[in-house]
Amino acid sequence: MSSVTVRVPAKVNVQLSVGPLREDGYHDLVNVFHAVSIFDEVVAKESESITVQVTGDWSDQVPTDGSNLAIRAAQALAKHAGRTYGADLVIKKAIPVAGGMAGGSADAAGALVACNELWGLGLPLEDLMEIAGDLGSDVPFSLMGGTAVGTGRGEQLCELPTGGTFHWVFAPADGGLSTANVYAECDRLREESGVEVPWPKLNDSLMEALGTGDAYALGSHLSNDLQVAALNLRPDLAATLDAGRQHGALGAIVSGSGPTCAFLAIDATHARDLAGSLTATGAARTAVAAHGPVQGAILV
Numbered sequence: 001m002s003s004v005t006v007r008v009p010a011k012v013n014v015q016l017s018v019g020p021l022r023e024d025g026y027h028d029l030v031n032v033f034h035a036v037s038i039f040d041e042v043v044a045k046e047s048e049s050i051t052v053q054v055t056g057d058w059s060d061q062v063p064t065d066g067s068n069l070a071i072r073a074a075q076a077l078a079k080h081a082g083r084t085y086g087a088d089l090v091i092k093k094a095i096p097v098a099g100g101m102a103g104g105s106a107d108a109a110g111a112l113v114a115c116n117e118l119w120g121l122g123l124p125l126e127d128l129m130e131i132a133g134d135l136g137s138d139v140p141f142s143l144m145g146g147t148a149v150g151t152g153r154g155e156q157l158c159e160l161p162t163g164g165t166f167h168w169v170f171a172p173a174d175g176g177l178s179t180a181n182v183y184a185e186c187d188r189l190r191e192e193s194g195v196e197v198p199w200p201k202l203n204d205s206l207m208e209a210l211g212t213g214d215a216y217a218l219g220s221h222l223s224n225d226l227q228v229a230a231l232n233l234r235p236d237l238a239a240t241l242d243a244g245r246q247h248g249a250l251g252a253i254v255s256g257s258g259p260t261c262a263f264l265a266i267d268a269t270h271a272r273d274l275a276g277s278l279t280a281t282g283a284a285r286t287a288v289a290a291h292g293p294v295q296g297a298i299l300v
C-alpha cells in the first residue's frame with residue numbers, strides 16, 4: 001500500500017464539567033463529547049522518515065516540526081510496533097486550530113489509523129485507543145466518534161446512544177486559545193471565588209435529551225465549566241453567543257476551551273439560516289453548519 005487517506009471529525013462538548021485540579025496538573029472531568037461533520041483529512045504515504053505537511057484552512061497556524069501531534073502519533077505507533085517506520089503525512093485542515101474542537105487530536109487520531117494501515121500493522125482499535133490516550137485527553141474520542149461520556153482526564157470513554165441527528169452552527173474566532181491557559185484561568189477564578197469545587201456529575205436531563213433526540217431539551221441543558229474562563233480571556237465571544245441566541249439558537253456555548261462558539265439549531269434549514277445571519281450581521285466572521293453525531297476516524 002503506497003497511500004492511505006483517513007477522515008476525522010471535530011467535536012463539541014455538550015457537557016463539560018471540570019472537577020478540582022489534580023496533583024498531576026489535570027482535572028477529572030465529566031466530558032460529554034459529540035462528533036460533528038467538520039472533517040480533517042490525513043493522507044499517509046510511504047517514506048523513509050516521518051514528516052508532515054499541512055494544507056487547507058488554518059494551515060499556516062499548524063506547526064510542522066516534531067511538536068505536531070500527528071507526527072508524535074506516528075512516532076508513538078512505530079515505537080509501539082517496535083520498528084522504525086516512515087510516512088509522509090499530509091493534513092488537509094478544516095477544523096479550526098486551537099479552537100476547542102479537538103483539531104490537533106483529530107489529526108493525531110487520523111495519523112494513528114492511517115499509519116496502522118500503511119504499515120500493515122493491523123492493530124485493533126483498543127491498542128490505538130491506548131496510544132491515543134497518552135498523546136492527549138481528546139485523542140481517544142477522535143478515534144471513536146459518535147457521542148460519548150469521557151471521565152478521568154476525558155480519555156476513559158463510554159459510548160452514548162443518541163436518538164437522532166442534531167444540527168449545529170460553529171463560529172470559529174480569530175486567534176486560538178491554549179487549552180492549558182483556559183484550564184489555568186478556570187483554576188484562578190475558582191481560587192479567587194473561594195467556592196469549593198464539586199465532583200463532576202453527569203447531567204441526567206442532558207442524557208435524556210440526547211437519548212430521545214430532543215434538540216430543544218439538549219439546547220437548554222448544554223453546559224461548559226470552561227466557558228467563564230474562556231470568556232474572561234476573550235470577552236468578545238459574549239456578543240457572538242448573544243447574537244446566536246437572538247437568531248433563535250436553542251443553545252449557545254463556547255466549544256470546549258474555545259474560542260469557537262457552538263450554536264444548536266432546530267434543524268438543517270435553521271442551521272443554514274443561523275450561519276447566514278451570524279455572518280451577515282458581522283457577529284461572526286465565518287460560521288459553518290454541521291451535524292452530529294458522526295463516526296470517528298475512518299479510512300476513505
Ligand code: C5P
Nearest residue numbers: 025026027029136137153154179180183
Ligand atoms: O491532554 P491534553 O494534552 O489535550 O491537555 C492539554 C492541557 O489541558 C493539559 O496540559 C492541562 O493543562 C489541561 N487539561 C486539564 N485537565 C484535563 C484535560 C486537559 O487540566 N482533563
